[in-house]
Amino acid sequence: MDLRIGSLLLLQLAAAATATTTVTRTRTTTVTETTTVQAPRIFRFEPRPRMEEGGYKTCDLQRSECSIAKMPRDESTVVYPGGDTRCISEKTAYGFQVIPGDGDKLLVFFQGGGACWDAASTKRSMCVEDAYPSYMTGLLDRANAKNPYVNHTVVQLLYCSGDAFAADAADHGWTTADGDRAVQSGQQNADATFAWLRGQVGALSDLVIGGDSAGSLAAQAWGNAIFDMFPAARKTALLDSYLGVFPDGCQGNVLSEVWPMCTGPLATSLAALGLDRACAAGNLTIQKVLAATATRHADAPFAFIQSKADAVQKGFFESIALSFKSWPFLLSDSKFYERANEILLGLDALPNVVHYAVDGDMHTFTEDGLVYEADGTGPKGGGGGRTLIDWIARIAVDRVATTECAGALEDEPKWSGSTYCPRALANKTFSPTGV
C-alpha cells in the first residue's frame, strides 16, 4: 500500500487476511459458479488535514456581496452562500474557497471527499460531511514556480454533500453517522457558487475546470455547464483520479434516482448535450456525459490523471458493487486497470481526450506535493520520462496535450497485470487551436 497520511481516505484492509466469504452465483447460462473471495475491504475516512481557523477569511453572501476584488490576493477566503445550499447534514454550511489571482485566468476546482449513495454508506461516513478549505498545496500552491496555475484566480467548491455535486436536493430518509437527516444538494451548492461567480468575472483568457477524486466526477458532470457559462479563449478540463470505473449497470440508476441529475440546475446542460432522455430513462453514465461534453467543446483538452491500480477507486467499486449486488464484488488490480483502459478506449475516438497513467495504487495527486513529484513510474517519480507537472504545464502553457504511460506496449488480448500500456492508446497528441 502506498497511501499518504492525510490523504482524503485511507483504505483499510480490515481483516482481509482472515475473513472469507463464499459467494454462489448462477449465470443465465445455467453454470453455477462458487467462488471463495476475500472479505470486502472496508473504507474509513481520514479527512484531509484541516486549515486552522484563522488560516483563512470567511464571507457570508447573505450579508455581503463577497467581491473577489476586495479579497486579498493569493490568500484563501471561504464564501458561504446560504439560501438552498447545504451539506449532507444540515449542521454544517456549504462554502467555497476563493484564492484571488489574475482576473482573466480562472481555475474552477471541485474538491473531493468520498461518496454516500445509500443509508449504509452514509451511516458509515463514506463521505465528508462538512465544508472545509484545502491547504494551499498542490495546484493551489501560490509559491511554487512550477505551478502553471500560480497566477489563476481559484474557486474551489468545497465538498460536503457526498454526491459528486450531482444530486438535486435528494432526501431519501437516510441518517448520517451522527443521526442527522441526510439531504444531498450538490447541484444547489454548485449552482449558487456559479451564480456568484458570474457576477465576479469578465472575459477570460484561460478557464481550467478540475477536480480530484469525487471532484473529478463533478467536473465531468458540470464541465459543459461551466464552459457554456464562462466563455474563455482557452479551455481545459483536468480530471484527477476518477475515471469512473463503476460496477456494471449501477450508474444509470444512481444518476437518475439516487443522485438525481436529470432535474435541477444541471437539467439544461444535459438537454444541451442531448442526454436528457437517456437520463430520464436511467441510461446515463458519466462516460456519456464526458464524451458529449468533449464533443461539444472540441477545442478543450480533457486530460485524465489516473493511477493504474488506484486503491481508492477500486475500493469504491467494491463497496458499490456490494451495495447494488452487482457481480463482480471484487476487482484485482489487473481487472481494475483493464476496465479503466476499456473506458479510455471507448473515449479514444475523441481527439481531445488524453490521460497520464501513473504506476501504483495512489489516489489523487493535484491536491498536494505529489503533483510535483510523480512521473509515469510512480507517485514519487524518479523513473525518467515526462513528469506529471511538466505534462500539466505543457497543456497549460504550450497547449500540447499528450497521453503518457510508462510500460511495455501491449495489445488487448495480451493485457495482464497493471504495469503495461495499451498500444492502441499510446502516443496520442492533441493541440487545441485558438491559443
Ligand SMILES: *[C@@H]1O[C@H](CO)[C@@H](O)[C@H](O)[C@H]1NC(C)=O
Ligand atoms: C505569473 O506572474 C508572474 C508575474 O507577472 C510571471 O512572472 C510568471 O511568469 C507568471 N507565471 C505563470 C505560470 O503564468
Ligand SMILES: *[C@@H]1O[C@H](CO)[C@@H](O)[C@H](O)[C@H]1NC(C)=O
Ligand atoms: C435506454 O437503454 C435501453 C436498453 O439499453 C434502450 O433500449 C433504450 O433505447 C435506452 N433509452 C434511451 C432514452 O436512451
Ligand SMILES: *[C@@H]1O[C@H](CO)[C@@H](O)[C@H](O)[C@H]1NC(C)=O
Ligand atoms: C510511440 O513513440 C515512441 C517514441 O517516439 C516509439 O518508439 C513508439 O514506437 C511509438 N508507439 C506507437 C504505438 O506508435
